[in-house]
């Protein structure tokens with residue numbers, strides 16, 4: 001029996017007519033063609049995605065997904081697992097980095113608890129929708145059952161639906177999950193056929209012994225998982241609840257014609273899952289920054305992505321994406337408000 005899940009929704013193609021019109025405009029603005037570099041290409045892609053020759057980024061939506069990871073039992077993080085739920089409270093109280101950045105941008109920020117070990121009290125701005133109290137330890141058993149993975153994917157799709165219904169012009173997904181650089185590295189190794197040495201980094205800052213334990217945990221989880229590279233199998237076996245929700249949100253945004261600004265290592269791995277499953281999702285993605293996490297570069301290369309920024313950030317929460325929003329806003333303002341050669345009486349090069 002086949003069921004129609006949000007994960008099966010078709011992905012629209014961006015509007016090439018709007019892209020052509022935006023390129024025409026770029027060529028008429030008072031600057032040498034191409035001189036605004038990737039600000040130009042990003043604007044033209046946004047034009048195609050927003051189906052207008054004059055794209056705008058006034059309404060930005062951020063959803064941070066939180067989840068705990070059974071693989072923390074292997075001693076893979078510099079911080080205790082309880083920090084995941086504690087940080088959800090911090091998001092709600094407005095004290096986390098992404099809380100500050102969302103205020104700075106005037107962006108909508110919502111937090112979705114996809115499953116923490118510590119239960120949460122009702123908190124303003126937090127949707128408490130735990131699929132399970134953290135994943136199982138992927139070294140010993142699949143992190144999620146298929147039904148739990150599908151529930152997490154649907155959580156993400158729901159966030160994309162709310163963003164789209166609210167008229168958002170850009171979707172940012174963020175992650176919070178102690179241990180999730182181990183899970184994300186395992187997913188990326190399985191999808192890319194890479195080794196733990198290539199993709200496991202220090203996350204929150206594990207020492208050399210911690211790095212050895214982390215690589216060992218990823219190697220053991222990969223050995224248990226076997227050769228199955230199907231993205232949704234890999235996601236259930238090795239991923240995290242917030243990683244699955246992010247994959248669902250990214251695909252859900254693309255299916256609704258809503259562009260996505262991808263954050264760091266964990267969100268990029270979720271994007272890789274979505275793109276490996278549905279290649280057309282790639283047309284809806286922008287990449288914000290290159291994280292300092294060791295495996296991010298390889299994941300970006302696999303996605304053929306050149307991020308806007310390289311600031312040595314490795315925080316997660318969607319913070320790197322939020323930091324990149326003003327650049328894209330500036331790109332849209334330049335595109336919309338610069339004079340043309342004709343209107344300003346400036347001679348063009350032709």
Ligand SMILES: O=C(O)c1ccc[n+]([C@@H]2O[C@H](COP(=O)([O-])O)[C@@H](O)[C@H]2O)c1
Pocket residue numbers: 076077078079175176177178179180181182202203204205206263264265266267291292293296313314315316317
């Ligand atoms: O997004 C990134 O590139 C990134 C890189 C390193 C760490 N993080 C964040 O740190 C947490 C995971 O680190 P760890 O060491 O517990 O696996 C999790 O909450 C992530 O949001 C995030």
Ligand SMILES: Cc1cc2nc[nH]c2cc1C
Pocket residue numbers: 079083087175176177204315316317
């Ligand atoms: C304090 C803290 C904040 C975070 N935000 C995202 N990941 C995090 C990990 C830690 C440890």
